[in-house]
Amino acid sequence: MSLLVLYLLLLKASLTAFSGVGGLPQIRQDLVVTHHALTDEDLNRAVLFGRSSPGPVGLYVVSVGYAVRGVGGALVGWLALASPAFLAIPMLAVLRRWLHQPRLRSALGAVIVASATLLVPSGVSLVRDALTQIASFW
Amino acid sequence: MASIELLRRTLERRGWLDDEEHGILNAVARFTPGTNVLAYLAALGWSYQRAPGAVVAIVGGSLPGAVVVTAMTAVAASIDRWRSVRAALAVATLVAAALVLVSAWSLVRPYMRGPRLAWTLVSIAVAGLLILLGATPVRVLLALAVWGALTPPTAVPGTAP
Numbered sequence: 001m002s003l004l005v006l007y008l009l010l011l012k013a014s015l016t017a018f019s020g021v022g023g024l025p026q027i028r029q030d031l032v033v034t035h036h037a038l039t040d041e042d043l044n045r046a047v048l049f050g051r052s053s054p055g056p057v058g059l060y061v062v063s064v065g066y067a068v069r070g071v072g073g074a075l076v077g078w079l080a081l082a083s084p085a086f087l088a089i090p091m092l093a094v095l096r097r098w099l100h101q102p103r104l105r106s107a108l109g110a111v112i113v114a115s116a117t118l119l120v121p122s123g124v125s126l127v128r129d130a131l132t133q134i135a136s137f138w
Numbered sequence: 139m140a141s142i143e144l145l146r147r148t149l150e151r152r153g154w155l156d157d158e159e160h161g162i163l164n165a166v167a168r169f170t171p172g173t174n175v176l177a178y179l180a181a182l183g184w185s186y187q188r189a190p191g192a193v194v195a196i197v198g199g200s201l202p203g204a205v206v207v208t209a210m211t212a213v214a215a216s217i218d219r220w221r222s223v224r225a226a227l228a229v230a231t232l233v234a235a236a237l238v239l240v241s242a243w244s245l246v247r248p249y250m251r252g253p254r255l256a257w258t259l260v261s262i263a264v265a266g267l268l269i270l271l272g273a274t275p276v277r278v279l280l281a282l283a284v285w286g287a288l289t290p291p292t293a294v295p296g297t298a299p
Contacts, residue, residue: 015171016275020274021241026275045227047233049210055203057241058173062204063211067268071208078204084172085196091170096162102290108169110261110286111279113249117265120243126235133228137221 003076006068010036010061010080018115021047025118029066030126040129042067047126056068058083066098142167142178160187176200227244257289 009030013023024047031038046067050060058081065077098104142164149155156162163181170177176199217223249258264278264285268278 005235009239012276014173016279017172018168018174018245020173022239022245025236029274034243042233044231045214046211047238048227048231049207049214049227051237052232053203053206053210053259055200055206056173056175058176059200059203059207062207066208066211067215074204074208074211080198081204082176082196082200084170084278085176086179088177089184089192090169091177091182092162092166092184093253095166095169101261103287105270106290107283107286108256109249109283110289112168113246113258113261114265114279116242116245117262118278119238121269123235123238123242127232127240130228130232130235134232137225137228 001035001068003069003072003137006065007072007076007080010052010077011083014046014058014080014084014116015059017058019113020050021060022115023117025122027061028122031064031068037068038064040126041091041133044126045131142175145175145178145182154186156183173200261285 009024010027012031013026015023016026017023024043027038028040028043032040034090043064046060046063046072049063050057062074062077062082065075065080067073069076089131141167146155146160147261150157150160152287161172163185166181167174167178179195179199183191183193185191187194212224213222214227246258246262249255249261261282263280265278268281
């Protein structure tokens with residue numbers, strides 16, 4: 001997988017996330033299920049490292065990038081993590097003007113609820129994978 | 139969210155930020171896709187120093203952690219052939235996976251209170267149905283954004299600045 005494709009896939013996941021691990025379902029779909037560039041075990045560890053390091057929880061994307069393409073992948077993962085933050089600048093102008101609109105607030109609320117719901121199947125899958133690993137030691 | 143709260147306390151103590159501005163920046167962070175704290179930092183940096191401020195804030199808020207994560211991943215990849223290390227990593231990853239589920243709950247919890255509880259439950263049901271039907275995450279999010287826009291609340295908890 002080229003670094004450009006990896007960047008675009010990780011960027012897509014970052015853009016669909018409204019929390020630290022919100023992009024996890026999309027990453028799993030693209031890199032584990034579709035492209036087989038990563039295993040559930042790799043993904044699980046990436047989440048672990050992201051949670052264990054100082055900084056945003058979303059840093060697990062950097063670990064995902066490293067697992068796929070080494071240091072170049074980590075750099076691409078960092079760029080994919082940081083790029084969406086620049087959307088905050090136009091968002092600042094938009095929100096100063098439109099934040100009072102109930103429909104806009106409701107749409108955001110529904111998206112956040114949806115991103116939480118999307119985390120459940122991914123989380124259950126990762127728990128199952130971790131339990132399988134633990135069981136293999138007995 | 140804890141990082142944003144720490145930032146607020148530090149910046150308010152220095153007189154660089156007030157509650158009103160923090161409220162706006164917090165709302166921006168919630169509305170912007172991606173990592174909330176980085177969006178908060180970008181908006182904060184832009185407010186003070188425009189483009190250079192936003193770039194410095196984003197790099198400063200993410201690069202050190204990215205280096206640490208890369209190092210951790212590289213080290214783990216080189217030592218996980220040892221059985222004891224693999225066992226420890228397996229237990230730790232179970233904890234991390236559980237944290238994903240906790241993260242889901244912390245996201246939805248502000249919406250599980252008050253008069254919008256029924257709306258939240260219906261939203262979860264709609265999202266769950268779409269997931270079961272095999273819709274991709276992007277489609278689920280887009281569908282729920284439309285659903286949310288069509289069913290405006292009198293007040294959505296957790297999004298007020």
